[in-house]
Amino acid sequence: MHDRKIFAGAKLRNIRQAKELTQREFAQLLDISASYLNQLENNQRPISAAVILALMNKFGIEIASLATDDDERFAADLHEALADPLFAKAAPSRQEINSAITNSPEFTKAFLALHRSYQSLKERIAQYDSELLSDATGVEPQPYEEVRDYFHYHDNYFDELDRAGERRAEEAAIDGTTNKEAALERLATRHGISVTFERRGMALDEISDLDMKRRLLRINAGMPGESQSFHLWHRIAEIEDREIIDGILGESKLHSREAREVARIALGNFAAGATVMPYRRFLAAARDRRHDIEILAADFGASLEQVAHRLSTLQRPGAPGVPFYFVRVDRAGTITKRHSATRLQFPRFSGACPLWNVHQAFETPGEIVRQLAETPDGERYISVARTITKRSRGYRAPIRRYAIALGSPVAYARSIIYADDLAVDQSDAYDLIGLSCRLCERENCPQRSVPPTDRKILVDSRLRKVVPFKIG
Known part of the structure; x- marks a missing residue:
């Protein structure tokens, strides 16, 4: 697993506010200056090992909870939302996205809620055009989607x-x-x-x-x-x-x-x-x-x-297990359940990467399918997938078939039986996966179905390849 800096501004701020402490009081407990704490809370500095140890010893905060800050979930959701062609001419940079999350978290949530309403309305109009055009205002989030988001941002833990x-x-x-x-x-x-x-x-x-x-x-x-x-x-x-x-x-x-x-x-x-x-x-x-x-x-x-x-x-808190992501997809590739205690986030409005083993599981029903995968941000995972079948007894009972996938960063490979005999230390053993084609930045993927929405394409009619364009 690659070393990476941890920016945990929102988490630190939430901990401090929950304890009803001022920045100066919180800084004294962590044995740092108030100005340094201010920089940490505004993600101007990565959190240091000394601060992490102080948080663990004095507040029972685990490093895993800091490394999976809600900021990352917001960043993933914002990146996907802003990949909508609607924003093609004015898409903000990653730095601007991170700044918005840090400085205006409530505005960020409101924007995501607005975009979800827009997506919901667009889909409903496409399906029920004549019915909805007469009343296309005041759209609230779909209840099921809203609950999924609520659990997702609550770490699926109560x-x-x-x-x-x-x-x-x-x-x-x-x-x-x-x-x-x-x-x-x-x-x-x-x-x-x-x-x-x-x-x-x-x-x-x-x-x-x-x-x-x-x-x-x-x-x-x-x-x-x-x-x-x-x-x-x-x-x-x-x-x-x-x-x-x-x-x-x-x-x-x-x-x-x-x-x-x-x-x-x-x-x-x-x-x-x-x-x-x-x-x-x-x-x-x-x-x-x-x-x-x-x-x-x-x-x-x-x-x-x-x-x-x-x-x-x-x-x-204080007794975490191995961080896993969990996802369930149907045979059409639609994600029907999702949760991630890792950095891996799932696409909201499109199917998952076709190179992911959760799709391969349908080719070998009832068998465990293992995969070493690397995402565009350099994170590496051990993933296992398997089909499951749900039905009542009886010939005419409906049959529902899904594939489930469970994955964890390779740093935890020794704790996971499915990593045994896999070449976790060899870079070429990892499949290069993404979130979805319209969000993936990889330039030479033979499974690409559509170009990323925030990049231009270059077409050379003299040269024929599996994918008929290059990403500019």
Whole structure:
């Protein structure tokens, strides 16, 4: 992994403000001058090793949380938004982008929200032209997209909810083999709710249905056992953690009731994952198993997707795990789930790089596909991908096929079983991937479908190549 300077201005400022400290008071605690702290908070200087050690010792701040500052996420999102042809004649430089993030973070968020609304409106007009042209003002973010962004910028981690799930797992003494039985007992004894597992009484796309008046929870019996267990704990978390979830939603600033209800379901899923895979026990097992997702799934009675997603959330302050990115794509290449605890960010409005192994996974269903990959910023990753299939039982049950990918910086290769026997120290062993063609700066990629939107192209009709243009 290449050495790089860490600029953590926004993170430092947030830590200081959360402690209600002035710059002078915070600087004294870090044993630096107030002027030096001001430079750090404004990203005029990279954070030094001495300051990092002071933050770790006095505030329990981990270097991983500094290296994945929200500034990087904002920069990636801004870079993608500004690659829109709309800004072709007036695209700001990277320095200007970084300056806007540092000096006007709220303006940056407002701009991104505006651009998302613009993209949403453009897509809706393209699909429903006659219906929308009469009322094309006041467009709010699509609820699902807004919730995805909210989780993304919240590091997909909610400490109070995570600890509540861990306490619940200890109380229920679940061990991966008793998940379902313990959930049924808790629902019956603590909440007076009976559970039925139905095959014919529920539609094929229904998972569960809770009737609090009748104190009855119906579960689709066609789901795999680990999915049934997960949704039982999801319903328990909805009931037991309602106050915590309400508090999170109250502070979320989500625009619509629909967005808040989508977020409520997502938070329930997070709490269920924190119960089935309690933080400290799961973290210890992940280290012991060297992050083998198939073994971890068997150990905790969870699905591969649940395990992969949980690995990407192990960023508890003071006890972080290996930083992973997690992504799920469908067969059309559309990203349906995404989260990154690493520097790697995902495209919002286009498909991911075709050279990424998450696409290759569809060629070998059910098999683990490994890849060493390098992004244009020089970061190197070990990535594993695998297909997953979701369906209920029965010939006519709908089948949903996805590929999931889990990746981490190669600096953590020794902790990851999938890196064994890969040539992590050899530069030519890495596939050169990007975010998407319209954002990628690589000039000689044979898989390029379109030129980057912020660069000119040069065409020479005398010379025929795989890609019929050069990037100027």
